[in-house]
Amino acid sequence: xxxxxxxxxxxxxxxxxxxxxxxxxxxxxxxxxxxxxxxxxxxxxxxxxxxxxxxxxxxxxxxxxxxxxxxxxxxxxxxxxxxxxxxxxxxxxxxxxxxxxxxxxxxxxxxxxxxxxxxxxxxxxxxxxxxxxxxxxxxxxxxxxxxxxxxxxxxxxxxxxxxxxxxxxxxxxxxxxxxxxxxxxxxxxxxxxxxxxxxxxxxxxxxxxxxxxxxxxxxxxxxxxxxxxxxxxxxxxxxxxxxxxxxxxxxxxxxxxxxxxxxxxxxxxxxxxxxxxxxxxxxxxxxxxxxxxxxxxxxxxxxxxxxxxxxxxxxxxxxxxxxxx
Numbered sequence: 619x620x621x622x623x624x625x626x627x628x629x630x631x632x633x634x635x636x637x638x639x640x641x642x643x644x645x646x647x648x649x650x651x652x653x654x655x656x657x658x659x660x661x662x663x664x665x666x667x668x669x670x671x672x673x674x675x676x677x678x679x680x681x682x683x684x685x686x687x688x689x690x691x692x693x694x695x696x697x698x699x700x701x702x703x704x705x706x707x708x709x710x711x712x713x714x715x716x717x718x719x720x721x722x723x724x725x726x727x728x729x730x731x732x733x734x735x736x737x738x739x740x741x742x743x744x745x746x747x748x749x750x751x752x753x754x755x756x757x758x759x760x761x762x763x764x765x766x767x768x769x770x771x772x773x774x775x776x777x778x779x780x781x782x783x784x785x786x787x788x789x790x791x792x793x794x795x796x797x798x799x800x801x802x803x804x805x806x807x808x809x810x811x812x813x814x815x816x817x818x819x820x821x822x823x824x825x826x827x828x829x830x831x832x833x834x835x836x837x838x839x840x841x842x843x844x845x846x847x848x849x850x851x852x853x854x855x856x857x858x859x860x861x862x863x864x865x866x867x868x869x870x871x872x873x874x875x876x877x878x879x880x881x882x883x884x885x886x887x888x889x890x891x892x893x894x895x896x897x898x899x900x901x902x903x904x905x906x907x908x909x910x911x912x913x914x915x916x917x918x919x920x921x922x923x924x925x926x927x928x929x930x931x932x933x934x935x936x937x938x939x940x941x942x943x
Contacts, residue, residue: 691843699896700844700860706893707872713931714871716822717878717924718742723798723823724790725749727805728758730815731782732773739924743940744772746926755796758787772940785809800824813851821867829854830870834877841881841899879918887913 691699707714717738720726725745732741748769752758758766767780786808790796798819799805805816817828829835831850839845845856861869880887886903889910894900904910916923917934926937 696844697860700842703842703893703896704861704865704869704872706896707876708868710892711872711875713929713933714868714875715929715932716818716871717874718818719745719925719927720823723800723819724755724796726823727786727798727811727815727819728783730818731786731810732770732779734779735775736773737924739937740773742924742926742937744770746939752787755787755790758783759791761787782810786811798823800826802826802828813854817867817870821870827863827866828870829857829866830874831857832874834874835870837883838873838877838881841886841897841902843898879915880913882913882915885913887911890914 716726718726718729718733719742720729728748729741729745732744751765751769752761761784763780763784766783767776770776770779770783773779789808790798794804800820800823802813802816802820805811805819806813814830814832817830820826821828821830831853836848836850836853839853839857840847844860845853847853847856857869858866876893877883880891882903887910888894888897888900888903889905889907890913891897891900891910904913913919915921917932922935922937923932924937925932926939928934928936
């Protein structure tokens with residue numbers, strides 16, 4: 619595939635071409651890459667990488683192409699395809715950012731703990747009152763458990779989360795002089811803090827690169843065939859090996875943004891996906907462009923985002939305070 623000459627010329631000459639012909643082969647950028655239909659072809663996703671151009675000639679041809687097993691992808695082709703997806707996502711989401719409201723590392727750590735099993739929106743609606751009541755780790759360490767539970771009740775699992783926050787804030791007060799540490803070894807030593815939470819804090823409060831493997835990230839990197847691992851630490855290890863360290867934090871934001879807005883778990887909006895020509899799982903979701911556009915969420919769907927105080931370059935609407943939905 620591509621421009622590389624195979625060592626077995628006879629076999630290469632008789633091998634069937636992938637859907638979309640040579641244009642599809644070049645997407646992989648190396649032999650052994652996934653056979654992804656060319657943009658705008660009758661057998662593949664609609665338009666260019668950013669979603670413009672003519673659509674497929676028939677739904678039957680789209681389904682046939684999506685159902686066709688992909689060839690084994692070489693390591694070189696995988697790296698090139700993964701990095702191209704990251705570049706395309708950077709153009710789609712130049713404003714990608716952590717979707718938790720915070721003003722310092724302590725607030726980000728607390729918000730990240732609260733974000734388990736709920737939305738960032740619900741956390742952002744809850745934390746203003748929480749931080750007004752407990753502005754420092756010392757304050758939270760001395761909190762009445764029942765009052766703390768009531769303040770964080772909207773985020774769910776509030777009793778378990780209250781115990782975690784009390785343990786974390788006590789450790790910060792006693793061991794780190796009320797400062798959130800900037801090393802992963804120290805962060806994961808805090809009660810209930812794992813690598814995912816640590817990477818969120820390090821990457822966004824301290825500028826230390828890291829890959830954040832949350833539910834969205836793990837789902838998408840498996841859907842894109844970047845890894846088949848299920849364990850978050852193994853996923854992190856394999857994805858880190860595909861990208862330079864300087865890309866890790868922003869890659870995490872872009873993938874999570876895409877998972878929340880377009881590449882949903884149950885019904886991905888394949889027909890409105892700007893990286894559809896690079897996706898080996900194209901066709902798992904809605905491929906009709908008009909129907910797919912109705913599935914878009916947050917700013918892509920013209921709706922408010924998750925942050926009450928989004929960054930200045932965010933193109934969508936701020937989220938509404940608690941009780942104003």
